[in-house]
């Protein structure tokens with residue numbers, strides 16, 4: 001080597017494993033004529049290069065700038081290295097070194113066009129192969145047992161690559177160079193189709209499964225992060241049967257369609273939506289329905305304004321559409337609208353965690369699925385589909401999981417590792433490392449033992465994968481949540497402090513964390529219920545948040561919760577509570593005659609027995625829905641509010657009631673609005689008036705309580721309501737105030753763990 005030779009040791013951190021980073025470095029080094037090596041280790045990627053100074057510098061510059069599409073480079077740290085006898089232009093990829101983890105596995109990605117082109121090319125050796133993938137696409141998180149990301153630590157381990165696959169794996173020019181999950185029909189996982197009893201069916205698995213779906217059967221199909229229950233979305237009988245068997249009476253289903261043109265039949269797509277549908281992370285997207293949607297897809301998402309649409313993301317899913325299109329060769333067909341519409345719902349019977357194992361599926365989905373389309377590639381990490389939508393303010397998550405887990409959310413402050421265990425509904429957990437927060441996939445509602453166990457597994461797995469020792473455990477203030485009990489256990493086991501974080505403080509903190517906002521901030525929490533620092537049920541709050549502290553500036557005027565928790569599931573009880581406050585308690589028994597508890601509830605209210613107060617916004621929606629006769633008993637959490645939103649959207653714009661609210665001290669009272677709704681005969685108009693008046697009232701309340709403020713954080717489950725949020729954005733903006741919203745996590749309880757973690761991290765920084 002010439003005199004001007006330098007040697008550098010380079011460490012790259014971020015998402016740099018399993019994303020084609022080493023081949024990228026290899027090509028770069030070859031191009032620049034550098035010698036040395038590259039390897040994965042548990043901290044990321046380590047490189048040693050020797051060569052001309054300018055060329056070495058060029059390589060360092062291009063590591064971040066030209067990285068492969070799925071990579072995310074956080075830091076590049078260089079130091080001088082001793083010339084280790086690298087000769088000529090020899091640059092090699094060396095074996096991984098394991099150790100304490102400081103990197104992270106990549107997220108799962110939809111199959112890329114190059115791989116699909118092979119799957120649909122009859123002369124390709126991967127023709128109709130359901131597991132085609134490459135360094136640019138395919139599963140990562142859901143097949144990984146640990147770091148570094150190598151085949152032996154994935155569920156591809158039992159499959160030994162055939163000579164052809166090995167050749168691809170070794171060819172630096174090949175897009176499967178070091179693709180750890182590389183496989184083909186000869187050497188890789190295989191599909192099989194079983195009947196409802198678990199007996200193999202002789203048909204081609206794809207053709208057989210499609211035929212069953214077209215006959216109105218329910219097929220359990222193994223996906224990336226778990227099984228789906230699938231049926232023909234156009235077949236009302238099949239959809240009703242799936243609901244009956246899954247005991248999911250009215251909850252909306254997601255529909256899988258071949259492509260955006262196919263979706264345009266059912267939904268009105270805006271400018272951003274086709275792009276969202278085709279994101280490589282492939283979330284299900286909630287899109288506004290067309291008028292004919294409920295008739296075309298009967299029972300799929302009854303009564304709601306939105307349909308959840310998802311495009312295929314695995315070769316297996318694409319093959320079902322390919323089969324329905326009669327196996328056309330090439331890629332042309334996938335650009336054209338296709339008729340096949342499939343309900344794709346998570347296979348999580350009884351609200352338990354998603355089914356991932358083959359024998360588990362046969363057992364837990366027995367009697368639900370008529371057949372099973374499965375394979376022998378194990379799912380290591382359970383991960384639900386993500387659900388999102390586009391709003392006028394940007395992307396909004398309803399559920400963040402596949403495609404996003406385990407991506408880090410960057411925090412504005414680094415500190416010791418923190419574990420936060422979330423709340424109760426739609427639970428997630430969060431573990432921090434340095435200035436990065438890792439939020440688990442959606443875990444579920446902690447109302448059964450299996451979900452609670454899954455929460456615990458997630459904690460163990462995440463702490464291990466990140467290689468951290470949490471220095472504090474944060475939890476909700478509610479003393480009875482399983483998450484709270486488990487937090488105490490962890491804190492005791494690790495001998496670290498425990499920190500209770502108020503629910504709505506955590507909601508606001510989650511948004512502050514992702515937007516890297518520090519300092520005193522105003523926060524509006526419009527939510528279901530969370531326990532307050534006074535022990536009462538909060539949920540319609542104006543807070544001043546300041547790091548680990550907060551102050552309650554005001555709240556909704558409380559309504560009584562007759563029967564306590566039961567009132568949260570039965571809007572008629574909240575309607576009764578409103579009537580009582582209006583001095584119309586005598587109407588309760590007759591008005592809700594269908595509810596046998598109505599006379600007892602009337603008595604409870606008049607005697608003030610078992611009627612704890614709540615300032616929850618969710619319960620105010622319930623009261624409105626109950627008074628308008630929209631729903632008396634909810635089939636799922638949040639249903640009354642979602643139906644109310646759907647009706648308001650259909651009715652269109654309406655003026656707020658002039659005298660629909662009162663501001664009493666720091667309290668916002670919407671009783672005058674409820675009085676009008678109690679006598680409203682048109683539910684659609686009532687729903688529209690409710691939203692319009694609520695928006696005007698909230699605007700007025702903020703104007704009176706915090707005049708001159710320019711920024712407010714908008715958090716809590718009600719921020720999923722588009723009619724409310726659109727209106728509030730416009731109203732506050734006219735008052736000179738901007739709302740900061742959740743973008744990387746849902747505004748509902750799915751984001752709680754991040755907020756708890758952020759409060760705990762700031763707590764540690766102060767103490």
Ligand SMILES: [Zn+2]
Nearest residue numbers: 112115134137
């Ligand atoms: Zn690919």
Ligand SMILES: [Zn+2]
Nearest residue numbers: 162165184187
């Ligand atoms: Zn092979």
